[in-house]
Every structure is written in C-alpha cells, then in structure tokens.
Amino acid sequence: MPTELNYWPLIGVAVVIAGFALRRNPVLVVVVAGLASGLAAGVTLPDLLALLGKTFVENRVLLLFLLTLPAIGVLEHHGLRERAKRWIAGFRGLTLARLQITYLAARQLISMTGLTHVAGHPQTVRPLLAPMSEAAAERTLDGELSNAERNTVRASAAATDNVGLFFGEDVFMAFGAVLLIQGFFASNGITLEPLAISLWALPTAVCAFVIHSIRLHFLQRRLLRERAASSTGGTDDAAR
Amino acid sequence: MLRVEYLYWLVGALLIVSAWLNLRDRRHAMGAFWLVLSAPFLFGNFVLDAHQRGSTWPAQAMGLAVIALGLLASRSRLSVREDSAEEHARRDSESLRLGNRLFMPALAIPAFTLILYFGAGTLSRQGLDLLDPKALTLSALGIASLLALIAALRVTRSPAVEAIHQGRHLLDALGWAVLLPMVLATLGGVFAATGVGDAIAALTSAMIPVDSRLACLLAFALGMVFFTVIMGNAFAAFPVMMAGIGLPLLIHQHGADPAILGAIGMLTGYCGTLLTPMAANFNIVPAVLLELPDQYGVIRSQVPTALALMLANILLMLLLVFR
Incomplete structure (x- = not known):
C-alpha cells in the first residue's frame, strides 16, 4: 500500500451524487460508481469483479424478505387491505395522528427488544398500517381522500415505521450497531460494556418519539386545514 | 439445524418461477433480471466456499452478473400497475366474505417470528440449534412467512399455485428496487x-x-x-x-x-x-x-x-x- 492517501477513489462518490441528481437508474448508478472507485484505486478488473461478486453474495440476506411476498399477495388478492380499512373505520375517535403515534410507540418498544423484523414495509406497512391510516384519515377528514392526500398519508405510514425502527433498535444491547460500536472501541484499546452504550441511545429514542409525534399532529392539522380551504371554494391544494 | 441456506434456495426458486412466468409473457428484460438475480441465492455458498479456497472465477462470474443486473435494471421502468375494476370488486366482496379471518394469517407473520425467535433462542441455550444462530431473526421471519402462507391459503381456500402468481405480481411491482x-x-x-x-x-x-x-x-x-x-x-x-x-x-x-x-x-x-x-x-x-x-x-x-x-x-x- 502506498503511504500517501489516494484521493481518486472519491470519484465513486461523485458518480453517486451525479447519478441521483440526474435521476438515472439507481442500480446502474451504483454499479458504475463501484467500478469507477475500484478502477481509480488501481484494482485490476479481475480482482474488482471478484470483489463485486463476493460482496454481493455476502449481502443476499437483505432479500430474505421476499419470502413474505406470496403470503401477503394471496391475502391482498382476497381483500386484506379493504378489510383493514373497514375494521379501522369502525373505531370512533381514532384519528390518523393517534393511529400512527400508537404504531410508532409499538414499533419503538418492539425494536428495543431486538425484534426488528417483526414489522416492516412488506410485512406490516403495505398490508395493514397504510390502509388503516387511509381509513383513519378518511374518518378524520370526514370524506374520501384525494390522490395527493392518500399519497401523503401512505408516505407518512412508511416514515413512521422507519423512525420507530431506527430509534428503537439501538436501545437493544445485542443489536448490530451496539456491537459495532463496542468492537470499534475494543480494537482501539477502550473496553466498554454493550449495556453502557445501548443505555445512551435512550435519550435520542425519547426525542425521536416526541419530535415525530408532534409532526404527525401537524400533518393531521395541515390536512384538515387544506380540506377547509378547498371546501370553501379555494383551489389551494398547492399549499406545500 | 435448519440452515439459512435453505431459505436462500427458496428465494432463488421464487425468482426462477417469476423469471419463467415473465419470459412466457414475453417480458424478456424482467424475466432475464429475475433469472440472473436467482444466481446468488442458488449458488451463494458455492461462490463463497470457492473464494475461500482461493478459486476466484465463481466470484468473478457473480461480479459480471452484478453488471448485467445494472444494465437490465436500466432497461426496465418501474410502473404502478393499476388494478382492474374486476380485481377491485373481487377484493371488496372477498373482504366481506372472509371478514376478520383475513387478519389471522397477516398477523401470523409477526407472531410466528416472535415465537420462533424466542423458542429457538431458548433451545439454543440448551445446546440445540434449530435455526441458524447467526441469522436468528431473519430465519425466524423466513419460516414465519411460510407458515403464514399456509394459513393464508387455508383461510382463503386458494390453490397453492395462487401463491406463486400473487408473489410474482408483487415482485414485478417492486422490480429493480428490490435489488x-x-x-x-x-x-x-x-x-x-x-x-x-x-x-x-x-x-x-x-x-x-x-x-x-x-x-x-x-x-x-x-x-x-x-x-x-x-x-x-x-x-x-x-x-x-x-x-x-x-x-x-x-x-x-x-x-x-x-x-x-x-x-x-x-x-x-x-x-x-x-x-x-x-x-x-x-x-x-x-x-x-x-x-x-x-x-x-x-x-x-x-x-x-x-x-x-x-x-x-x-x-x-x-x-x-x-x-
């Protein structure tokens, strides 16, 4: 290895930024970025191909969630999402914000026990939380959702799942991130107990819950206000 | 022990079937995409074992596959598939017919994941490894999905082949984003x-x-x-x-x-x-x-x-x- 740093591999970062800015196909952008960085670092093509292939195979665990698709597909084909909507619509007093805040709390608490894969976008958000959120929003707004409103509510469902997962999982002391932190410090001569690290994830977990809950309240208020504005004759749907 | 490798083979099988169904419908780019993507799931351990023994050609072939996937992905567009009015009506009537029974298999995924996770963890402390301890939750999720699928087919009284078709539809909707x-x-x-x-x-x-x-x-x-x-x-x-x-x-x-x-x-x-x-x-x-x-x-x-x-x-x- 040369002693001075080689800055040329940074070209891969530039490729990523340019590719996403130009909205090229992300998969292709990422593959090209990997090739560019590798070649710029002076890795030979056969070695680079082997590196790409080996890392790709090592990460195949990321697609294990595909096994949920047949079950979800069958249930949706037989009206699971419609049923979820109808069930939620039967609850009086359940608003969009209350539903999503409850889900946020549950997702955070379950992640804190290390069960990060119990919920997720294919398992729970698409078949359950998203249609339930739509039904709750229809109740809150007292009417059918417009396309824009529906997309906002769905995006918020996905965001709520992410926030709950990210800021719950680190409180679990055997979670990968905590072990990564511990391992990094251990290899640099600082010994820490995993519990000592994971406990310090609690303040952020509380902040995340408070901040996102406030945002969900504001989202609901915004939807109500826009409804009120448009029903009084204004075509103010461009507001934000 | 149920190795996580078996679950990878199942993912590979799902991808192969989806590839074949797409090729049959003359959607060549999509079919080729799923076909290439099945390779790391079917031959993953072989590639890693060979690499460890110092033989790099399987990893290099997989590297070429990654490049091929990038090119195939850029040829296919993600499109939101609108459901037909017929499908909408069918879903509505089915949701009325089956009622809250539909929730049971859906909730079975998180419930079985929990049970398998804790069950296998307890057995593992007794020295009996039922699931791969290195990928415990994901193995649990994989098996829970299969159990939920069986429950879903029973509750809806659908033939098993429907699971393949519906799984393939969701997979096609995800398209390259999955990769x-x-x-x-x-x-x-x-x-x-x-x-x-x-x-x-x-x-x-x-x-x-x-x-x-x-x-x-x-x-x-x-x-x-x-x-x-x-x-x-x-x-x-x-x-x-x-x-x-x-x-x-x-x-x-x-x-x-x-x-x-x-x-x-x-x-x-x-x-x-x-x-x-x-x-x-x-x-x-x-x-x-x-x-x-x-x-x-x-x-x-x-x-x-x-x-x-x-x-x-x-x-x-x-x-x-x-x-």
Missing part, C-alpha cells in the same frame, strides 16, 4: 476496500480547527450524517468518522466520553439514513410498495423529523459527552 439494497451494500464493500472512507476523513479533519471542541463535535456529527447519506448506511460511516475525528480529536484530545459519543454519534448517522435514496430498502422500496408516484415521497415525509432529530442529537452530545 437496490443489495447493490448498495456491495458498493459499501467496494468503498471500504478502496479507501474512500479514509480519504473523506482525511479531507474533513484537514478542514476543521482542531482546537475547538465545538467545531470538532459539529464536524463529527455532520460528517456522520453526510457520509451516511453517501453510503446509505450509518454502519459504514461510523468507523470512518470515529477513526478520523471522534477518536483522535474528541476522545483523546478533548476528553469526550466514548460510550455516549458512540451511541449518539451512531444515531446521528441514522438521521442521514432517513434522508437518502441510498438507503433503498427503507426509503425507495416502500415508496414502490405503497405505489407512490414520487420515488422520493417517503424521504420527503421524513426530512423534518430527520433534521430536528439531528439538532436534538447534537445538543445531547454537547450536554453529555464532555462531563
């Missing part, structure tokens, strides 16, 4: 192997006034966010920023508490994960799954939370780490 998490993780590996992280850390630490602990802390926090946005993963950013700024400047020079800096520093990186299309499995895949017209819709919904939480984390670190 993004895997290629991004691969890119992370390439970046790590080619020293991209070291170069970024060197550039950052050359730019900040190292005597100011506020400047160092801000550089560390913003560096975590920025690098996570680039890499799509706070795990990749953490060792880089820690080795570049956190350890030499904040901990050794300014006496910061390593446990607090590590924990909250990592979570500051997570704020970056909420902001980036590179974290595809959290940000792009759900946008496709929820049929949002805007690929970046989920990210847009997360930006205010991410920024507010980043500020909260910086304040927490300022208050807590220099005690």
Whole structure:
C-alpha cells in the first residue's frame, strides 16, 4: 500500500451524487460508481469483479424478505387491505395522528427488544398500517381522500415505521450497531460494556418519539386545514 | 439445524418461477433480471466456499452478473400497475366474505417470528440449534412467512399455485428496487476496500480547527450524517468518522466520553439514513410498495423529523459527552 492517501477513489462518490441528481437508474448508478472507485484505486478488473461478486453474495440476506411476498399477495388478492380499512373505520375517535403515534410507540418498544423484523414495509406497512391510516384519515377528514392526500398519508405510514425502527433498535444491547460500536472501541484499546452504550441511545429514542409525534399532529392539522380551504371554494391544494 | 441456506434456495426458486412466468409473457428484460438475480441465492455458498479456497472465477462470474443486473435494471421502468375494476370488486366482496379471518394469517407473520425467535433462542441455550444462530431473526421471519402462507391459503381456500402468481405480481411491482439494497451494500464493500472512507476523513479533519471542541463535535456529527447519506448506511460511516475525528480529536484530545459519543454519534448517522435514496430498502422500496408516484415521497415525509432529530442529537452530545 502506498503511504500517501489516494484521493481518486472519491470519484465513486461523485458518480453517486451525479447519478441521483440526474435521476438515472439507481442500480446502474451504483454499479458504475463501484467500478469507477475500484478502477481509480488501481484494482485490476479481475480482482474488482471478484470483489463485486463476493460482496454481493455476502449481502443476499437483505432479500430474505421476499419470502413474505406470496403470503401477503394471496391475502391482498382476497381483500386484506379493504378489510383493514373497514375494521379501522369502525373505531370512533381514532384519528390518523393517534393511529400512527400508537404504531410508532409499538414499533419503538418492539425494536428495543431486538425484534426488528417483526414489522416492516412488506410485512406490516403495505398490508395493514397504510390502509388503516387511509381509513383513519378518511374518518378524520370526514370524506374520501384525494390522490395527493392518500399519497401523503401512505408516505407518512412508511416514515413512521422507519423512525420507530431506527430509534428503537439501538436501545437493544445485542443489536448490530451496539456491537459495532463496542468492537470499534475494543480494537482501539477502550473496553466498554454493550449495556453502557445501548443505555445512551435512550435519550435520542425519547426525542425521536416526541419530535415525530408532534409532526404527525401537524400533518393531521395541515390536512384538515387544506380540506377547509378547498371546501370553501379555494383551489389551494398547492399549499406545500 | 435448519440452515439459512435453505431459505436462500427458496428465494432463488421464487425468482426462477417469476423469471419463467415473465419470459412466457414475453417480458424478456424482467424475466432475464429475475433469472440472473436467482444466481446468488442458488449458488451463494458455492461462490463463497470457492473464494475461500482461493478459486476466484465463481466470484468473478457473480461480479459480471452484478453488471448485467445494472444494465437490465436500466432497461426496465418501474410502473404502478393499476388494478382492474374486476380485481377491485373481487377484493371488496372477498373482504366481506372472509371478514376478520383475513387478519389471522397477516398477523401470523409477526407472531410466528416472535415465537420462533424466542423458542429457538431458548433451545439454543440448551445446546440445540434449530435455526441458524447467526441469522436468528431473519430465519425466524423466513419460516414465519411460510407458515403464514399456509394459513393464508387455508383461510382463503386458494390453490397453492395462487401463491406463486400473487408473489410474482408483487415482485414485478417492486422490480429493480428490490435489488437496490443489495447493490448498495456491495458498493459499501467496494468503498471500504478502496479507501474512500479514509480519504473523506482525511479531507474533513484537514478542514476543521482542531482546537475547538465545538467545531470538532459539529464536524463529527455532520460528517456522520453526510457520509451516511453517501453510503446509505450509518454502519459504514461510523468507523470512518470515529477513526478520523471522534477518536483522535474528541476522545483523546478533548476528553469526550466514548460510550455516549458512540451511541449518539451512531444515531446521528441514522438521521442521514432517513434522508437518502441510498438507503433503498427503507426509503425507495416502500415508496414502490405503497405505489407512490414520487420515488422520493417517503424521504420527503421524513426530512423534518430527520433534521430536528439531528439538532436534538447534537445538543445531547454537547450536554453529555464532555462531563
């Protein structure tokens, strides 16, 4: 290895930024970025191909969630999402914000026990939380959702799942991130107990819950206000 | 022991069948895409074993497959498939007919994941490894999905072949987005192997006034966010920023508490994960799954939370780490 740093591999970062800015196909952008960085670092093509292939195979665990698709597909084909909507619509007093805040709390608490894969976008958000959120929003707004409103509510469902997962999982002391932190410090001569690290994830977990809950309240208020504005004759749907 | 490898083979089988159904419908790009993608699932262990023995050609072939997948992905567009009116009517009447029984198999996925996770964990402490201990929750999720599928077929009284068709429809709807998490993780590996992280850390630490602990802390926090946005993963950013700024400047020079800096520093990186299309499995895949017209819709919904939480984390670190 040369002693001075080689800055040329940074070209891969530039490729990523340019590719996403130009909205090229992300998969292709990422593959090209990997090739560019590798070649710029002076890795030979056969070695680079082997590196790409080996890392790709090592990460195949990321697609294990595909096994949920047949079950979800069958249930949706037989009206699971419609049923979820109808069930939620039967609850009086359940608003969009209350539903999503409850889900946020549950997702955070379950992640804190290390069960990060119990919920997720294919398992729970698409078949359950998203249609339930739509039904709750229809109740809150007292009417059918417009396309824009529906997309906002769905995006918020996905965001709520992410926030709950990210800021719950680190409180679990055997979670990968905590072990990564511990391992990094251990290899640099600082010994820490995993519990000592994971406990310090609690303040952020509380902040995340408070901040996102406030945002969900504001989202609901915004939807109500826009409804009120448009029903009084204004075509103010461009507001934000 | 039920090795996680068996579950990979099942994923491979699902991909092969989807490929065949697409090729039969003359959707060649999509069919070829699933066919190539099945290779790492069917031959994954063979590739890794061969690599360990020093034989690199299978890994190289897989590298060519990655490039082929990139080219095939750029040829297929993600399109939101509108359901036919017939399908809508069918779903409505089925949801009335089956009622709350439909929830049972759906909730079976999280419920069985929980049971298998704790059950296998308990047995494992007795010395009996039922599931792969290295991939316990994901193995549990995989098996729970299969049990839920059986329940779903029974509740809806559908033939087993329907599972394949419906699974394939969802898979086609996801399209290339499904692959993004895997290629991004691969890119992370390439970046790590080619020293991209070291170069970024060197550039950052050359730019900040190292005597100011506020400047160092801000550089560390913003560096975590920025690098996570680039890499799509706070795990990749953490060792880089820690080795570049956190350890030499904040901990050794300014006496910061390593446990607090590590924990909250990592979570500051997570704020970056909420902001980036590179974290595809959290940000792009759900946008496709929820049929949002805007690929970046989920990210847009997360930006205010991410920024507010980043500020909260910086304040927490300022208050807590220099005690």
